[in-house]
Amino acid sequence: MAMEIKQILLSAQSPDGNVRTVAEENLKKFQEQSLPHFLISLSVELSSEEKPPESRRLAGIILKNSLDAKDALRKEQLTNSWVSIDLSHKAQIKESLLRTLGSSVHEARHTSSQVIAKLAAIEIPRKEWPELVGILLSNMTCQDSPVSLKQSTLETLGYVCEEILPQDLEQDQVNSVLTAVVQGMNLMDHSSEVRLAATRALYNALDFAQTNFENEMERNYIMKVACETAVSREPEIRQAAFECLVSISSTYYEKLEPYMQTLFELTSNAVRNDEEPIALQAIEFWSSICDEEIELQDSYGSFEDGDSNGSHSRFIEKALPLLVPMLLETLLKQEEDQDQDDGVWNLSMAGGTCLGLAAKTVGDAIVPLVMPFVEANILKPDWRSREAATFAFGSILEGPSSEKLQPLVQAGLDFLLNAMKDENSQVKDTTAWTLSRIFEMLHSPGSGFSVITTANLQRVVGVLLESIKDASNVAEKVCGAIYYLAQGFEEGGATTSSILSPYLPDLISSLIATADRSTDGSDYRLRTSAYETLNEVVRCANMFETSHIVAQLLPVIMGKLSQTLELPIISSDDREKQGSLQASLCGVLQVIIQKLSASDETKPIFLQTADQMMVLFLQVFACRSSTVHEEAMLAIGALAYAIGPDFAKYMSEFYKYLEVGLQNSEEYQVCSISVGVVGDICRALDDKVLPFCDGIMTLLLKDLSNSVIHRSVKPPIFSCFGDIGLAIGDQFEKYLPYVIPMLQGASQLCATLDSTDEEMFDYGNQLRRGIFEAYSGILQGFKNSKAELMMPHAAHLLQFIEAVFKDKEREESVTKAAVAVMGDLADTLGPNMKLLFKDRTFYVEFLGECFASDDDQLKETATWTQGMIGRVMVS
Numbered sequence: 001m002a003m004e005i006k007q008i009l010l011s012a013q014s015p016d017g018n019v020r021t022v023a024e025e026n027l028k029k030f031q032e033q034s035l036p037h038f039l040i041s042l043s044v045e046l047s048s049e050e051k052p053p054e055s056r057r058l059a060g061i062i063l064k065n066s067l068d069a070k071d072a073l074r075k076e077q078l079t080n081s082w083v084s085i086d087l088s089h090k091a092q093i094k095e096s097l098l099r100t101l102g103s104s105v106h107e108a109r110h111t112s113s114q115v116i117a118k119l120a121a122i123e124i125p126r127k128e129w130p131e132l133v134g135i136l137l138s139n140m141t142c143q144d145s146p147v148s149l150k151q152s153t154l155e156t157l158g159y160v161c162e163e164i165l166p167q168d169l170e171q172d173q174v175n176s177v178l179t180a181v182v183q184g185m186n187l188m189d190h191s192s193e194v195r196l197a198a199t200r201a202l203y204n205a206l207d208f209a210q211t212n213f214e215n216e217m218e219r220n221y222i223m224k225v226a227c228e229t230a231v232s233r234e235p236e237i238r239q240a241a242f243e244c245l246v247s248i249s250s251t252y253y254e255k256l257e258p259y260m261q262t263l264f265e266l267t268s269n270a271v272r273n274d275e276e277p278i279a280l281q282a283i284e285f286w287s288s289i290c291d292e293e294i295e296l297q298d299s300y301g302s303f304e305d306g307d308s309n310g311s312h313s314r315f316i317e318k319a320l321p322l323l324v325p326m327l328l329e330t331l332l333k334q335e336e337d338q339d340q341d342d343g344v345w346n347l348s349m350a351g352g353t354c355l356g357l358a359a360k361t362v363g364d365a366i367v368p369l370v371m372p373f374v375e376a377n378i379l380k381p382d383w384r385s386r387e388a389a390t391f392a393f394g395s396i397l398e399g400p401s402s403e404k405l406q407p408l409v410q411a412g413l414d415f416l417l418n419a420m421k422d423e424n425s426q427v428k429d430t431t432a433w434t435l436s437r438i439f440e441m442l443h444s445p446g447s448g449f450s451v452i453t454t455a456n457l458q459r460v461v462g463v464l465l466e467s468i469k470d471a472s473n474v475a476e477k478v479c480g481a482i483y484y485l486a487q488g489f490e491e492g493g494a495t496t497s498s499i500l501s502p503y504l505p506d507l508i509s510s511l512i513a514t515a516d517r518s519t520d521g522s523d524y525r526l527r528t529s530a531y532e533t534l535n536e537v538v539r540c541a542n543m544f545e546t547s548h549i550v551a552q553l554l555p556v557i558m559g560k561l562s563q564t565l566e567l568p569i570i571s572s573d574d575r576e577k578q579g580s581l582q583a584s585l586c587g588v589l590q591v592i593i594q595k596l597s598a599s600d601e602t603k604p605i606f607l608q609t610a611d612q613m614m615v616l617f618l619q620v621f622a623c624r625s626s627t628v629h630e631e632a633m634l635a636i637g638a639l640a641y642a643i644g645p646d647f648a649k650y651m652s653e654f655y656k657y658l659e660v661g662l663q664n665s666e667e668y669q670v671c672s673i674s675v676g677v678v679g680d681i682c683r684a685l686d687d688k689v690l691p692f693c694d695g696i697m698t699l700l701l702k703d704l705s706n707s708v709i710h711r712s713v714k715p716p717i718f719s720c721f722g723d724i725g726l727a728i729g730d731q732f733e734k735y736l737p738y739v740i741p742m743l744q745g746a747s748q749l750c751a752t753l754d755s756t757d758e759e760m761f762d763y764g765n766q767l768r769r770g771i772f773e774a775y776s777g778i779l780q781g782f783k784n785s786k787a788e789l790m791m792p793h794a795a796h797l798l799q800f801i802e803a804v805f806k807d808k809e810r811e812e813s814v815t816k817a818a819v820a821v822m823g824d825l826a827d828t829l830g831p832n833m834k835l836l837f838k839d840r841t842f843y844v845e846f847l848g849e850c851f852a853s854d855d856d857q858l859k860e861t862a863t864w865t866q867g868m869i870g871r872v873m874v875s
Contacts, residue, residue, distance in 0.1 A: 005059070040089060043063060045059035046100055066078060079122050094129070101153055117163045136153050147190075175212070178205060185199055185226075209222065229244075235277070267283075327352075330347045333351075334388070348388070359395065374392050394433055397441045425471055443488035445492040464485070551606075558589070561616050582623065630673050721743075747803075750771075768814050769811075769814050775821045787830075847862045
């Protein structure tokens with residue numbers, strides 16, 4: 001087989017499908033028969049100069065895919081397969097790969113660099129390839145090394161740094177790598193190919209340079225070379241150098257002070273005079289500095305308090321008088337029709353984004369620097385000037401105080417409303433976006449300030465209703481403005497929400513008409529935006545005044561959902577468009593259900609159509625689209641919650657789709673939503689859910705044991721155990737031997753999670769809350785008949801609560817759940833808990849912490865828990 005590998009690889013790329021299939025089967029057979037020989041054959045093919053580039057290229061790709069995968073489980077399997085290969089076979093493969101770095105064919109060198117890095121990712125953390133870095137560095141120091149070998153070696157070093165962690169290398173190895181990379185950037189010694197590879201390698205190696213950046217001499221040298229490289233002759237190298245500077249700005253922010261004058265000159269020159277890809281990176285440098293300073297302010301207090309924290313260097317504040325004019329210039333460099341392409345990223349967009357971040361960073365200080373530009377350009381005949389002025393104004397609305405912005409916005413609102421009739425589409429697009437920002441930031445009647453008043457509301461709504469008929473891109477931004485307009489009134493409560501009531505019929509009919517504009521589904525983004533805005537308008541409506549309007553909307557949306565079932569489906573694109581429309585319509589129905597079921601007066605309106613709605617949702621499920629599964633599941637959850645025990649009549653038909661959702665581990669959002677719907681159903685049906693519990697519990701336990709399923713699904717499953725326990729009471733006994741070990745295992749896992757990782761910190765909080773909610777539901781379910789079943793597990797639970805109490809970084813929702821379950825323990829197990837509470841007196845301090853909180857709900861929960869424990873202690 002090894003002799004034929006070249007031919008098999010070429011056949012695998014044949015235009016003839018049959019030839020390809022046979023070749024792929026042969027490759028798979030070879031791999032299964034003898035993985036070591038298969039990998040050796042591929043590495044020999046890749047390294048052989050006399051072999052055709054096509055077979056070498058595919059050999060490299062298959063090699064890489066035999067060592068790494070995106071899926072974590074598959075990656076672990078591939079790693080274990082490599083680890084189990086005999087050392088002599090591994091040595092042959094590595095030798096071939098290292099030899100390929102000197103190949104005359106660029107693609108072979110490039111692929112080999114990637115494969116070496118994948119091997120390094122497996123072996124270096126295990127201390128199994130200690131000589132790799134030395135071999136690569138010798139390629140750089142050897143006088144006779146050709147340019148191509150130095151270039152591919154630097155590329156390899158960069159990829160290796162990308163794949164491994166800084167702690168995987170010794171400091172002397174890091175020093176040697178950085179020396180080789182920085183020397184490789186040297187203009188005098190190397191060709192442009194080598195310098196480009198070195199600059200890209202530096203980007204990947206920066207995380208390793210912590211110790212080097214602490215040393216002033218070494219830091220100065222790295223910064224000097226990076227800054228010199230940023231003015232290289234070759235645009236590609238300049239761009240790579242600026243990418244390094246962007247990374248340095250976030251990784252080593254606190255070390256930048258001595259270099260900021262040089263960095264401002266470099267970036268300013270690039271923004272004003274260089275090619276766009278380089279100018280974009282130069283702007284990104286300042287956006288990155290803004291991000292760092294915003295984060296510091298979030299961590300250490302407001303901008304005004306920044307002095308109390310030595311690491312806050314206030315670079316943006318110091319650069320502001322020069323930075324703002326530079327950014328404002330970029331706003332005038334728009335592309336024609338950029339408003340038509342939402343994914344466009346150019347100088348104008350980057351400059352506006354950076355200006356917005358600067359406003360968030362320095363607050364009021366930016367306003368006097370931007371407003372002269374706005375006033376000078378807003379009336380000019382050139383559309384670019386008008387659009388840039390509007391963009392500048394819209395960009396600085398988040399950050400400055402409402403007191404600073406209020407007079408400007410009130411003076412400018414009428415002007416902006418008039419600008420919605422501008423002859424230029426881009427001006428209208430940006431004006432609509434700016435209006436939506438104004439309504440989002442400065443329209444909050446509940447807080448006592450709003451740019452929208454009863455005097456100007458009619459004009460505002462009139463302009464929006466007229467402008468929503470404009471081009472799709474403008475209409476989409478207008479939808480955003482209506483969204484925030486409705487939201488602002490709703491946040492002020494019933495009094496302010498009623499202000500919008502007279503306009504509700506026109507807003508609803510306009511949004512439906514806007515959604516209907518793309519009858520062929522071609523403009524689904526506008527349609528989605530229109531329906532999302534319709535949801536918000538309905539959600540924010542004052543039901544006392546507008547229930548009849550919402551009731552009239554119900555059959556309209558049901559009719560539209562019914563029509564989607566008749567759409568001709570010829571291609572996967574048709575299926576996707578149908579799914580997108582069904583998702584939007586199910587979303588609207590969910591909001592209507594929640595709105596109408598919120599009061600006894602309006603509940604009968606939707607109860608009359610509940611059967612028809614359920615039939616529709618089941619027909620939507622039959623279309624088998626994952627996005628529809630999500631939205632239809634959510635709507636069914638709302639329906640179950642609203643109609644309560646009557647939902648039982650739908651369960652036998654719905655259950656098969658619920659099973660499909662709970663088994664959908666690949667599309668984990670669908671699975672997670674399905675778990676949430678189980679909770680809704682339990683709350684609706686109570687013990688009527690019992691006939692379905694064996695099936696549901698089997699699937700939930702299977703999901704918990706599934707190592708491939710996304711971790712975010714697991715906390716809701718624990719909460720769901722609580723819902724089931726509460727619904728079926730002592731019937732939960734048979735599940736206890738399976739559930740308790742899962743809960744105890746998860747509580748032990750909580751102690752091992754890395755709390756310095758933000759994602760893991762959030763996950764830990766979700767997991768702990770889920771565990772507590774599970775115990776609460778189960779305890780309450782057993783309270784009246786089989787409380788003794790939980791006694792053996794009480795000590796472990798109390799120990800876990802104490803561990804959570806000791807974590808002062810926990811979220812308040814975790815605190816609330818922990819205190820609640822402590823009360824449930826006392827309430828359910830009564831006098832049996834007396835000794836345990838005597839042994840673990842932490843609860844006194846824990847409850848004291850809750851009483852000192854500003855959260856009334858938490859104080860209420862703590863008061864109840866204190867009463868329950870008090871009753872136990874005097875028993």
